[in-house]
Amino acid sequence: MDILQNLLVGLSHLFGVIPFFLLLAGIFTGVIAGALPGISFVNAMALALPFTYVMQPINAMIFLSGLYCGGVFGGSISSILINIPGSPGSLPATWDGYPMTRRGESARALGIAITCSAIGGVGSALMMIFVSPPFANFALRFGQPEFFAATILGLVSVVAIAKGNMLTSLISLFVGLTVGAIGLDPLYAIPRLTFGWTVLDNGVSFVVVLIGMFAIGEVLGWISSRKSVSYKPTSATKARLPGIKELLKLKGAIARGTGIGCVIGAIPGTGAIIGAIIAYGVEKHVSPHGDRFGTGVDEGLAAPETAKNATTGTATIPLLTLGIPGSAATAIMLAALMLHGVNPGPMLFITGTDLVYTVFAAYLVANILMIAVGMLVARAFTLLMTIPPAILFGFITILCLVGAFGVRNNIADVYICIGFGILGFLLQKFNVPTAPLILGVILGPLAERYFLTSMIAYDNDFLIFFTRPLSGFIMFLAFAFLIWSFWAPIKTLTTRLRIIFSVG
């Protein structure tokens, strides 16, 4: 009952003039940014961060929540209409959505994508609303060792799930952890890795790294590309929402997509793309039309679209309950909260109930409003695609550098942003994953603080992380993830050893 009462209070805050306007503005910005190839919704969230400085914390979170929910969906518009995913999570939408467009069924494809995304998002929001409070209560039992173990789980799962070579993922992670260690020590205020430069005493802001690696890296990738791509859609961009009968035919795909998305979203380091791809793979095996997937099958579009938006709500659970972001998008929300002096974690559910439940309400309403916004943006998509990329990327560069400057009003952050932009571009070209680096920068300082305070509290007893039941269990999960990620090389090695010894 408390949850429902608090949710009603949150809804009452949300339906004020300014908060509702900000929610709509966020959804529009997210859908448009997601729909435009080359700008992901994460870039848009990072670029929008300076504009949240002048807002109340609640309004800032409402805006970013709308941007997040809209942005995760937005990429599907370009996926379906022009076969180019606007954001990574919309890649599976090209597999069955674009073939539907080529058959002249773009309106139906867009309608399925919009409706299924909304259903997945609402399901995830409900999961977040009803799971977060009891989990936050449970998290009040967490001590520093448990928080350290949870951070380690986040770091390990990022590496386990990162694309590409495991070794390069680990190197990327450790680079991020090292960058995160730059600046004054959290306990003794001693400078580390600053080389005497006082500008580095406050460390390297992860927002600056995020903006640089994602946005500036993307800009450099575009300017140096030899290919000239035409982004104009060749068919109608109007969406037609599916009727009840059509939705009932897709109920299995929608249910499975929602379940998969909710589970995947809660795991740090995953996100919409993993949820969408897994949902597509599962649906292909389960659906009676699985052998026709890739030719424009409704279930092939419905499942990943549902899963994609179903990751949004549950991805926010670790952020709000533990203060640990599991993805770049929730990391930006963490930045927004910290900039406004709000510390996420289990205590937030006691001291900041209004903010928490307004965020819950924002997720719920955003996923419903996204239907109307998605249809409008789809119709205007042709117009959006006439903007020359040079103009778009020029303004994105300016927004990036101003966003970096605005974090601490320090021009050094602009240079750091450009530096990480060049690094991000090079890492992409050498197929080194960037997600572990970014999450290393974000989670590294947290992990260090929890580690050192645990050592102080428990007399330098390293085994405390394994002997305490809760942290021991979380460390076991982290270990299991690590073994799972190294399973293929371990299996290869044991097979080789078996051959060597059997031959010998």
Place this chain on the structure above:
Amino acid sequence: MAGSIPLLLFKTGVATSLVIDETQLGPHSWPRAMLIGLIGLGALWGVVRWRVGSSKGETTSDLEQCDLVKLILGILSVTTYGAAITLIGFALSTFLFLLCWFPLGGIRNILTIMVNSALGTCILLYLFLKVAYLPLPRGIGAFDSLTVGFYRILGIY
């Protein structure tokens, strides 16, 4: 190579600052551990690359497919823009950046370049100064006066 940079960082950035009591974890324990991890992984990567060799399975970069001239020009223009913001002010540096960026991005129409640069700069100034209240740099010396005068014309000040 992969391990040499963190090794250099370790020698210059961490080990020389304080004498650490080895019975207690100090402020350099964590960065030291990260750098040791990075050195180790870099060395392992070097060993793996040496064993695999360049003939099979090596990850090739996509850098060869890039237009290196445009890449260098792009990096130079962004870096110069970043440096110019404090020297000549946000307004002038943004306008000049867009004037350089649009031709680099393939726009050739002079009118399009001029109008988009001027209009875009004005819109951004309103957004950042009047909506987001960001204290953007105004430049030094004469550029400061120039920027203030421009803000007054636009009605920002």
